[in-house]
Amino acid sequence: MKYCFNILLFCFFINVSSQNPNYTTQDIAINKLIDGTLLSPKNRDSPKLAIIIAGSGPTDRNGNQNFLKSNSLKKLAESLTNRGIATFRYDKRIVKQILKNKVDPNMTFDDFVIDAISVIDYFKEKKSYSGIYIIGHSQGSLVGLLASKDRVDGFVSLAGAGQSIDEVITQQIAAMDPTLIEGTKKAFESLKKGKLTNDYPQALGSIFRADVQPFIMNWMQYNPQDILKSLDIPILIVNGTKDLQVSVDEAKLLKDASEKAELEIIDQMNHVLFIIEGGQLENSKSYNESFREISEDLISKVSHFILK
DSSP states (O other): OHHHHHHHHHHHHHHHHHHSOSEEEEEEEOSSSOEEEEEEETTOSSOEEEEEEOOSSSOOTTSOBTTBOOOHHHHHHHHHHTTTOEEEEEOOHHHHHHHTTOOOTTOOHHHHHHHHHHHHHHHHHHTOOSEEEEEEETHHHHHHHHHHTTTOSEEEEESOOSSOHHHHHHHHHHHHOGGGHHHHHHHHHHHHTTOOOSOSOGGGHHHHSTTTHHHHHHHTTOOHHHHHHTOOSOEEEEEETTOSSSOHHHHHHHHHTOTTOEEEEETTBOTTSBBOOSOHHHHHHGGGOTTSOBOHHHHHHHHHHHHO
């Protein structure tokens, strides 16, 4: 009986502990477009703040999209705040627009940069933090690079591309179906000249359809390496060896752009920051497996970079 009581007591304390994390949670509306969640470590004055920027698509503050729920960015935020770093993660503007059924057809890549700058400015005005850092995941890496210049104290790229998006897409298509390369290059050449095109492989309609082309045209004008070179702040570049979307080579290209940048390659980490022991099937399924934990090595490396 005493043994059973001790087990129950142990479980009670675990439950109480899980309900009382080492941080406070506050939902904040930065402006009419951007809502997010601030986690603040308890009993710590003027902590450093990490602003987490999500990747491509209608991605919310937790790193999720419809039918893809990993909670990877939520787990990253909570893990960093448990180590004494305040974190703010936010929904991309398109998330709110979809919920209201009012998606802006003229949305540009630059709009995401404007949103990131608005978040940075909001927290800088608070003057409550000893340093502000950007953590950009995937597409958010380029957004963060553009927003960081002369505004923040450090930058972390998670699974960020080292080439312009047209080069990245062309390489992905080459690996998928080499017969589509010629048509892909031709379409991108037109977009580079600022001209919309109907001449593209029909199999790639989701990339080149008319309503998407202006967004791609805006996005592809930016070369991440050139932007990274212009930053005079500490930079950490992180990529995983099991990333299906952004290869380790992309991280190395970013590293080559700056001798000051630090490069960390995490063995078996995939695009949504999970450790994958198996093959591609396990990797793909993990994008919708929120029960998984993100890489401890990632948490250690990012927290060390910010706190040092």
